Amino acid sequence: MVHRALTGKTHTFGTRFLRFVRALPGTTLLVLFLLLVPLCLAAPADFIPDPAHQAPATVVVGGDRAYPPYEFIDKDGNPAGYNVDLTRAIAEVMGMKVRFVFGNWSEVRAGLQNGSIDILQGLSYSAQRLSSVEFSPPHTIVHHAIFARRDAKPVKSLEELRGKKVLVFQSGIMHERLKQMGFEKDLVLTPTPAEALRLLASGQGDYAVVAQLPGIYLIRELRLTNLVPVAKAVVSEQYCYAVQRGDKELLARFNEGLAIVIKTGQYAQIYNRWLGVNDPPRVTRELxxxxxxxxxxxxxxxxxxxxxxxxxxxxxxxxxxxxxxxxxxxRNKALEELKRHQDKLIQADKMTSLGTLVSGVAHEINNPNGLLLLDIPVLKRVHDDAEEILEAHYREQGDFMLGGVPYSEMRDEIPRILDEMQDGAQRIKRIVNDLKDFARKDMGQKSLIDLDAVARTALRLVDPTIRSSTDHFQSAFHGSLPQILGNGQRIEQVIVNLVLNACQALPNRDCGVFIGTSYDAERGQVLLQVTDQGVGVAQEHLPYLLDPFFTTKRESGGTGLGLSVSAGIVKEHGGALQFQSTPGRGTTVTLSFPVPDRSPLT
Missing domain, CATH: 1.10.287 (Helix Hairpins)
Incomplete structure (x- = not known):
């Protein structure tokens, strides 16, 4: 196995930059090239974040040394590619330290099983592989294609390759699929996709089945001009992170980091850099x-x-x-009070900037998501119309391939997939709308609001964090609370802060979080409680929880401003924040607001 330690960002950034600029036209390429060269040379030498925020152990990440543009060893001997950049981004946001180990794919796969490698950053999902590994949600889809020499007979599917000598990457997903289809005696196995294409170009074998993007990439880089893809996207596979069976903690950390990277927009940048742009260079080096x-x-x-x-x-x-x-x-106590107000203004300015960014991203997400919501029902109707024909063909002719998968497997999967797609698109629409409401510029105006409705909106915003933190979350809303006078957007911000703090206090997923609302008619107050079974707060710290910059989570990046800002918002609404905590058993936060009209509930 080839072990190469990650030494820095400089070379990999330069390689990614060169690949990026190859797709830019004319003068734009030149200006960007000269603007970014000094930045590349000034890039920090160490990829790993500040030691104060590092996880205690180094995560060993395995990858294929020759699977461009997903992962490969570049000309300087450093790990590079889409998978590498994505792993680095996840490690950065999660405060993890990673070390890359690249080698032959079969050896890397074996390394995961014997424990010398902690996680594979790119493994295609299959039910057969579930017996030995656990998969993350897919971070991209890999399409596979059939390649041939220009004078070869065209084919359109894997089934047409029967009786032909087929070159395929050993231990890859297509090796497994072709074996399942009964092609094993006709397969010629190679250690890398590049070797499969070289042998095909030299006249050995009839066809090669290789991942589409790496195949096109390697043909261009190796100048194998007599090869062409004769059938694109014959099979599409989910491409995931993978760990050993049982290593759920590491997988959960990478899942959470992947979700964060997607939300922040880093994923889109990485995807476009490596997978979204694959055109040949338009400008020569001399020009x-x-x-x-x-x-x-x-x-x-x-x-x-x-x-x-x-x-x-x-x-x-x-x-x-x-x-x-x-x-x-x-200064005296008056200047301390002024400083606290200044801190609140800084936080408000950050929230305004974040709101502008979220609104723009939400708009860009809504456009393609709207197309999904329009097109998925059309696909469902098409499937319903075609189902009778497909069933008749199945009964008369037996099983056949549909989308690279046997029809007997797909007949029940297609409706489920279409329903999940439609549900997912609807969920995206709801989340985007909630984010737009949360990020909309706050004019400080107050109106009569329903605390139950505000709390439900806040929970939708933090739902990913809740699901990644605990298996035991409960909510109990009163259902007919009297309305309070306030700014729903600001109160929503307070509830988001309280729920996030509760999730961060949990030592493991078995501990739970509870949120509920109630009405105290005697005092004329509407109440909201957030209770967690976390580590709790020491009694000596309770009096300082609302002070600016006071935090017990400094090591994990806490700033001490969340509760301070929340307390200011609650005070503006005439409400109160109360804390009860027992170290080792959890914390209960009670948020109360006065009801303008103390008339009894109807």
Missing amino acids: ALKYGAMILIPLLIVLAVTALWSKTLHKRVAERTTALAQEVAE
Whole structure:
């Protein structure tokens, strides 16, 4: 097995940058190239995050040394590709330290089973493999194609390859599928997809079945001009992370990190960089150098002036910050109160910026999701119309292949898949609408609101965190609470903070979280309680929970502003926040708001 330690970002960033710029036209490519070269050279030498936020153990990630553009060893000897960038992004957001181990695929697969490798970053899902590994949700779909020499007879499906010599990547998903179809005696196994295509180009074998994108990529890179894909997307497989059976904790961490990377937009950038752009270069190196030389000197001057200005600005900011800190130390209690208000303004500004970003992303998601909601019912009607014909053919002719899978397996799967797709699209629509409401600019206006409805909206926003933190979440809403006077958006922010804190306090998934609402008619108050079975809060810390910057989660990135901002919002509404906690047994937070009209419920 080939072991290569990850030494830094510099070379891999340069490789990804070169692949990115190959798809850009003309002058745009040149300008971006010269703008980003200094940034590439200045990239940090260490990929792993600040040691203060690292997980205690290094996760060993296995990958194929020759499966571009998904994962491969680049010309500098470093791991590169879509899988590598995605794993690095997940490790960064989850505070994990990872080490890549690349080698022949069969050896890497064996490494997962013998424990020398913790997780595979790219393994196609199959029911047969479930006996030895556990899969994450798919992070992409890999389409497989049939490749042939230009003078070969065209084929349209795997079934047409019977009796032919077929080159296939050993231990890959297509090796397993072709064996299941009875092709084993006609298969020629190769250690890498590149070797399969080389042998096919040299006249050995009749066809090669290789993942479509790696195949096209390798044909271009190896200049195998006599090869073409004769049947694209004959089989489509789910491409996932995989761990040994039973390693649910590591898989859960990667699942959570993958969800975060998708939400932040990093996933889309990584996908487009490696899988979304696969065009041949449009500009020669000589032409790039020619035009680059014409603007290099002015550009370097601009960059130098920018760097000098930035350094001066940072120095002035540092000097001003020091002066302000000295003044704060000498001021009395009134200035401390002013500082707390300033902190709230900073937090509000961050939320405004986040709201603008979320609104833009939500709009971009709604457009393609709207197409899904329109097209999926059409597909369901098409399937319903075709089902009788397919069943008749099945009864008369026996089993046949449909989408690369036997019809006997797909007959029950297709309706389920279409229903899941429609349910998923509807769920996306609801979540996006909730995010848009949560991120909409807050004008500070108050109106009569239903606390139950506000709480339900807040729970939908944090539903992924709840599901990744506990198997025991319960909610109990009053159902007929009197309305309170307030700003629903701000109160929603308070509930989101309380639920997130409860989830973060849980030591494991067996501990639960409860949220409920009630009405205290005697006091004329509407109440909301959030209870967790977490680690609890020490009694000496309870008086300081609402102080700005006080946090017991500093090691995991806590800022101490969440509860402080929430307390300010509650105070503006005439409400109160109360905490009860027992170390080791959990915490209960009670949120109360006055009812404008104390008339009894009807």
